[in-house]
Amino acid sequence: MNHKKVYVAYTGGTIGMKPSDKGFIPESGYFTEQIASLPEFASPDMPQVKMHEYENLIDSSNITPEDWYFISQDIKSRYDEFDGFVVLHGTDTMAYTASALSFMLEDLSKPVIVTGSQIPWSQMRTDARDNLITSLLLAGNYDIPEVGLYFHNRLYRGNRTRKLNASGFHAFQSPNFPAIAEVGTKIKLHEELLLKDPAERLKIQKISPPKVIILSLFPGFPAELLENVLSSSIQGLVLMTYGMGNAPCNDGKLLKLLSDASAQGVIIVNCTQCYKGSVDMRGYETGHGLLNAGVISGFDMTPEATLTKLSYLLSSECTVEEIKQKMQISLRGELTTEIE
Ligand code: ASP
Numbered sequence: 222m223n224h225k226k227v228y229v230a231y232t233g234g235t236i237g238m239k240p241s242d243k244g245f246i247p248e249s250g251y252f253t254e255q256i257a258s259l260p261e262f263a264s265p266d267m268p269q270v271k272m273h274e275y276e277n278l279i280d281s282s283n284i285t286p287e288d289w290y291f292i293s294q295d296i297k298s299r300y301d302e303f304d305g306f307v308v309l310h311g312t313d314t315m316a317y318t319a320s321a322l323s324f325m326l327e328d329l330s331k332p333v334i335v336t337g338s339q340i341p342w343s344q345m346r347t348d349a350r351d352n353l354i355t356s357l358l359l360a361g362n363y364d365i366p367e368v369g370l371y372f373h374n375r376l377y378r379g380n381r382t383r384k385l386n387a388s389g390f391h392a393f394q395s396p397n398f399p400a401i402a403e404v405g406t407k408i409k410l411h412e413e414l415l416l417k418d419p420a421e422r423l424k425i426q427k428i429s430p431p432k433v434i435i436l437s438l439f440p441g442f443p444a445e446l447l448e449n450v451l452s453s454s455i456q457g458l459v460l461m462t463y464g465m466g467n468a469p470c471n472d473g474k475l476l477k478l479l480s481d482a483s484a485q486g487v488i489i490v491n492c493t494q495c496y497k498g499s500v501d502m503r504g505y506e507t508g509h510g511l512l513n514a515g516v517i518s519g520f521d522m523t524p525e526a527t528l529t530k531l532s533y534l535l536s537s538e539c540t541v542e543e544i545k546q547k548m549q550i551s552l553r554g555e556l557t558t559e560i561e
Pocket of ligand 1: 279310311313
């Protein structure tokens with residue numbers, strides 16, 4: 222008998238949904254009942270599993286920072302009792318939740334594996350079975366001191382992931398960091414890639430509803446649009462730019478708006494629209510303009526990690542200068558290139 226214990230927080234998502242007139246919907250009791258008698262639970266490799274179905278099961282498109290806090294508190298309250306944690310979640314915003322949890326769960330020393338599926342458990346060609354069973358094995362039997370996202374034979378660092386495929390089983394990818402584990406006939410965990418075990422005990426920090434926005438540039442982008450956004454008293458802006466972090470340098474109004482906002486304490490982070498690679502604003506004149514306007518680099522962070530990290534830091538006691546400094550270094554392995 223395996224004496225390891227895994228706590229499952231079932232928040233909703235396709236994995237447990239039921240067909241309805243309006244498409245798939247989550248329903249209380251439906252999935253929990255279906256998996257209660259899963260034969261794999263009796264296997265000697267399987268840790269002991271405690272399933273906790275949330276009272277309000279949601280489609281993850283409805284998730285909010287309050288829900289992230291609820292999940293973090295739930296994990297913290299069971300932390301000493303269990304060896305690992307699995308969060309069952311919808312795929313639509315899974316990369317946001319995995320990123321948010323990675324920042325909120327400070328000094329995490331146990332595995333927290335976020336997973337879900339593209340086809341519900343109840344359907345014949347479901348991918349839920351492997352995603353759930355392998356996540357339980359990873360959470361119970363391996364030392365992974367971080368938030369991971371397991372999907373279709375790969376365990377990724379949560380804050381490195383993006384949902385890249387709306388319908389394929391290989392729905393998630395980690396563009397700028399290798400998978401932490403590959404799952405085939407054997408489970409190959411790349412221990413050398415894992416975060417270090419922290420010295421301190423787990424604590425959580427809330428993410429307050431952020432005054433942060435993501436804005437993507439496009440040819441002909443009107444500076445007035447940025448003006449309107451900046452007039453709504455935001456604290457942070459994730460600017461999705463071209464290539465290595467470039468923006469038009471022939472639009473004086475755009476650059477002036479950015480530089481004024483930055484001078485007034487708005488934290489503007491440059492993220493590339495490219496799927497892979499890193500921001501380097503020194504490469505082109507069109508990047509220099511942003512650098513001079515006080516925009517900081519998001520390096521190779523995903524937009525999901527950038528948004529949640531910025532929101533997390535803005536919810537802390539840090540000053541604007543401290544936040545800018547922390548945005549440009551790795552806190553949980555979310556970025557590769559560090560500021561020189
Ligand atoms: N809309 C669903 C959700 O995110 C999609 C899924 O779980 O795959 O909850």
